[in-house]
Amino acid sequence: MKLMTCPLNGPRNIQEFVQGPVVQAMPDAVAGTDAEWADYVFLEANLRGVVREWWCHAPTNYWFVAERDTASDTILRTYDAAALA
């Protein structure tokens, strides 16, 4: 069993979590072009290495930010989204 530390609920089984997208800026809802939206929706950096992503603790529907290494399957840091600003 792999554990992920939820900033709200503490260490929980990783099966309780849902992976979201990487943390990135969304195109402007009005001025964004089709190409910008296609890139935002479909294309991925898909890095082998350290990534910063949105994750959700499904039972509590709480979204937060996780930093993890996709090469070694280690979770480096998790924190509340308020810390992003």
Place this chain on the structure above:
Amino acid sequence: MPLGLLRYGLARKYPAKRFFPPRAELRPSYDVVIIGGGGHGLAAAYYLARDHGITNVAVLERGWLAGGNTARNTAIIRSNYLTPEGVHFYDESVRLFQGLSTELGLNILYSTRSHLTLAHTDADLRTARWRAEVNKHLGVDSSLVGPDDIRRLCPQLNLSDEVRYPVLGALYHPPGSIARHDAVAWGYARAAAARGVAIHTQTEVTGIRVEHGAAVGVLTTRGYVRAGKVLQAVAGNSSEVARMAGLRLPIRSIPLQACVSEPYKPILDPIIVSGSLHVYISQSARGEFVMGGSTDPYTLYSTRSTLDFKEGLMAHLLELFPFLAHAKVLRQWAGIADMTPDFSPVMGPTPVRDYYLDAGWGTWGFKATPVSGKRMAECVATGATPDLIAPFSLARFDRFEQVGEKGAASVGH
């Protein structure tokens, strides 16, 4: 052949015949450089030589031949897809597979087993009927069958109502087959090498040189190589290699795990798949039950195995085949799957001129080995995209024209 075998048996010495020629020096330039020595890259090299007379070709492989996803898939071949684009494409692959042992002079152990996709809910039945009707319309042998037919086709299956997800029906696809995956790659490699293709194992590509918007060569651990054209066929590492050419792909890398049991006497003929239960199983030529499930729950480049996967898989499999409770798992592994948003591949030209892509093979790559090799070779040789693969272009994502195959390409939905 029998006489040759007899002569060999009676010979005083038994000279070992090399399957491939020894690795030669890297030449300074090739007409086509193929990155990735798996099934797809080797097949493309073979068809470049056979169909287009292009033999000044190098296949560059970081490790050993066919040691990536070609060695990690579960070797199922079928064409019962959902979209007309997908059905046409995989149907050509099935037909190429059927003649491949003769074509390559190597027994790939192609074995037609029939393929049953079980339906446990009304939604499953609806998808099965949809696929069956699309398949029939396009000349592919598929039909929707009920529990009585399933009992006849697979008496080992538990069809009791006293389970969590009773079987209501199935999509029956008689041409469904399995083959020896390594032999497919080795056969293509041997046939390509015999036509003059240079195969360079332990030659990692570390950079791609792009000048004035066109690929002109690749940097490797054995030096720089100029290339007329470059074809990337590195399932599992597509995003990382494409990044060297300055490309961003619609791909997320997610592990797909599988396992095999100890060998048993032949007992299970058809290939059994359940989308709702996220499992599939077949029995290989040497008797092992080959079992797999859906992709892992999050993106990763690590090929570790997990207990979560086995628990989920076994719980459902034992409901379908209670006799497997006695079977022991012999091997387990993972491959890294290139998952695309629409569960279809990404093939053809790219915004970088002379740089071609064969990627996005998620959980459906092995069954496409011959057709992708043949059509990518045509694409690279002629510079024009064949109609059969045009729907799978990278540019479809700019046009919001996805080819939605989720209902037919995976077991995780």
